[in-house]
Amino acid sequence: MRIDLHSHSSCSDGTDPPAVLVAKAAAAGVDVLGLTDHDTFAGWDEARGAAERAGIGLVVGAEVSCRLGGKSVHMLAYLPDPTDPELVATLRRVRDGRNARVPVILERLRANGIELTPEDVAAQSSAATSLGRPHVADALVARGYATDRRDAFDRWLSEGRSAYVTRYAPGPAEVIHRVLAAGGAPVLAHPRGRASRKILTDEVIGELAEAGLAGVEVDHHDHSPEVRKELRALAADLDLAALGSSDHHGAGKTDHDLGCYTTDESEFARLLDRARGAAERSGRTTPAPYLPKGI
Secondary structure (H helix, E strand, O other), X not given: OOEEOOEOOOOOOOOOOHHXXXXXXXHOOOOEEEEOOEOOOOOHHHHHHHHHHHOOEEEEEEEEEEEEOOEEEEEEEEOOOOOOHHHHHHHHHHHHHHHHHHHHHHHHHXXXXXXXXXXXXXXXXXXXXOOOHHHHHHXXXXXXXXXXXXXXXXXXXXXXXXXXXXXXXXXHHHHHHHHHHOOOEEEEEOOOOHHHHHOOOHHHHHHHXXXXXXXXXXXXXXXXXXXXXXHHHHHHHHOOEEEEOOOEOHHHOOOOOOOOOOOOHHHHHHHHHHHHHHHHHHOOOOOOOEOOOOO
16 A cells, blocks of 8 residues: 655645645555645645545645754644644744745845745745745746746755745644644654754654654655664654655655655554544544545
8 A cells, every 4th residue: 555644735835736636646556645735724625525536545634834943844743633723823823924934035035136026926826825935936936037946945045045034933842732732643754854854863853752743754755765764763762653755746846756755554553543542632523534445
């Protein structure tokens, strides 16, 4: 069974609407897809209907933006109650921070001789619940300033580049608390990819495990084979589920094909068990994964 537990739709910084994303996953031979848009639950209902029509499994969640030691880290929140007031408020504050920094990014780009308008950015993100750097990157590509998202980030938008602007994001331990209280299962996303590898040491991940972390994303495009081996051993030592996924963004990341990395069935079962346990302890009514008969 092919289980891909991390993907993005146009409700955040993916390029496909949720229904199209699910249909593409089915066509790619994915049996279970995780929809984990950044800081929003907006695509859940559309994706669920599409999964039922396509006959594939769906696990809903969100990728929550966090900050630790001045570095950006991400937490995958699987199957939380989408009406939990504290979690909803946290995600809203994160989205507001995304929106607020776009005008500042545009000012810094203008200082570099690059003229982009808010309308240019909005044209790349019509379905998104908030604007973000990927949408600015897409506008740079559309206007001919960059060849693709990666080029735009490398030249202007990544941390340390001239147009980078920080924003509000809670700490990962706080997010773990919020997700557990909402009856969900928190999992560290690509902990050794990009800037997060400098801050998410074995010791820090151990501390997050003590705080209630349910799993770690091990098999991911940003992790080398050596890193994946190290993380798998660490997950075993800490009794964490070891997940794998594509982190698919449609045309936004052309090297993250659906199903390029997957989660073992045994690890998927562990994740669902952690989610069920969190739901029972929280007393929350949380969404069950959509798993067609035979999955």
